[in-house]
Amino acid sequence: MKKNVLIIGAGGVAQVVAHKCAQNNDRLGDLHIASRTKAKCDAIIQSVTDKGAMKVAGSFTAHSIDAMDTAAVAALIRDTGAQIVINVGSAFVNMYVLEACIQTGAAYLDTAIHEDPAKICEIPPWYGNYEWKRRADCAAAGVTAILGVGFDPGVVNAYARLAADDYLDTIYSIDIVDINAGSHGRWFSTNFDPEINFREFTGTVYSWQNGAWQTNKMFEVGKEWDMPVVGTQKAYLTGHDEVHSLSARYPDADVRFWMGFGDHYINVFTVLNNLGLLSERPVKTAEGLEVVPLKVVKAVLPDPSSLAPDYTGKTCIGDFVRGTKDGAPAEVFIYNIADHEEAYAETGAQGISYTAGVPPVAAALLVADGTWDVKTMANVEELDPKPFLNLLNQMGLPNRIKDAKGDRALSF
Incomplete structure (x- = not known):
């Protein structure tokens, strides 16, 4: 089943995510990308267009968003009909975007652990300080949240x-x-x-x-x-x-x-x-x-x-x-x-961005087809690795x- 995708962020990793979503939009739905600076999102969509990355005809729309404003993110999810959110924004925004997904029922994917801007290197385990505290909430809402699904982690x-x-x-x-x-x-x-x-x-x-x-x-x-x-x-x-x-x-x-x-x-x-x-x-x-x-x-x-x-x-x-x-x-x-x-x-991105950006799109495809749509919070090692690694073989990694x-x- 096709599912609309919202990408949060407009850096190098987001550029790779955008291209890979476009290359696989026959299995995804409408594509959206949002960042504080909409011009950066427009530039990414233009690069997708310039390289002819869209596999089939479809829409790819840019939006402006403050990803630390949970209400605004939730409203954008509802407005776009996004069923999968790929969060490749700053590590400071994770918990705000995750909360918006819990509120709206959208699946949540990220590539790095949440960080508090005022704190450096908190006590371990780091996931226990933030993300894992919301595991029960994800399960109760039936929300799939796959944490750290870049390359490392992922x-x-x-x-x-x-x-x-x-x-x-x-x-x-x-x-x-x-x-x-x-x-x-x-x-x-x-x-x-x-x-x-x-x-x-x-x-x-x-x-x-x-x-x-x-x-x-x-x-x-x-x-x-x-x-x-x-x-x-x-x-x-x-x-x-x-x-x-x-x-x-x-x-x-x-x-x-x-x-x-x-x-x-x-x-x-x-x-x-x-x-x-x-x-x-x-x-x-x-x-x-x-x-x-x-x-x-x-x-x-x-x-x-x-x-x-x-x-x-x-x-x-x-x-x-x-x-x-x-x-x-x-x-x-x-x-x-x-x-x-x-x-x-x-x-149009370098290899570090590429290795981080391809995996969350592979994960999104597995959520869309139900393979990884687990309706709870999971780290990558809790999921069957073979479908994921097979997709990566096909997608450039x-x-x-x-x-x-x-x-x-x-x-x-």
């Missing part, structure tokens, strides 16, 4: 579930490794919203090890990983969304997230942080102006969406899952390789697996 959660279901009898550890081996040609930039990016790295690094939450400082623990295509890469233990839900499902396994950083990024980050320029707390200038240092840094850095035309290279993101099979030690690596230039040619049998395409 696809990597499905990889972990698949490894546990099909490849290992017991799991000792899940190590999620995210490597961007691409180059954007700028002196310094972040690959997505600088404010959200830096907030991830200025707080405590939480990992789940030995059956308890462990803490480290950012860049304290590094390790080299031998990755397909991109080669040996240094990555650092980092706090991340998926650790907080996967540890709840697999409490006997160590669950860690590792992200690749070059020395230049680390040096710039360290200077900014030591100077207090990554603080979320307001300060007053000598002229009496109140500013938030982190927002100033965001304002002077390149818009991540502007990186796309010049981006080259590839990403490699996947799960190293270790445990036992038939009584012997075993390991699988389930992963994806994405290409920045290919992503730009197809959608092919999955691969490397184990004792070799390195090969993963399909079902």
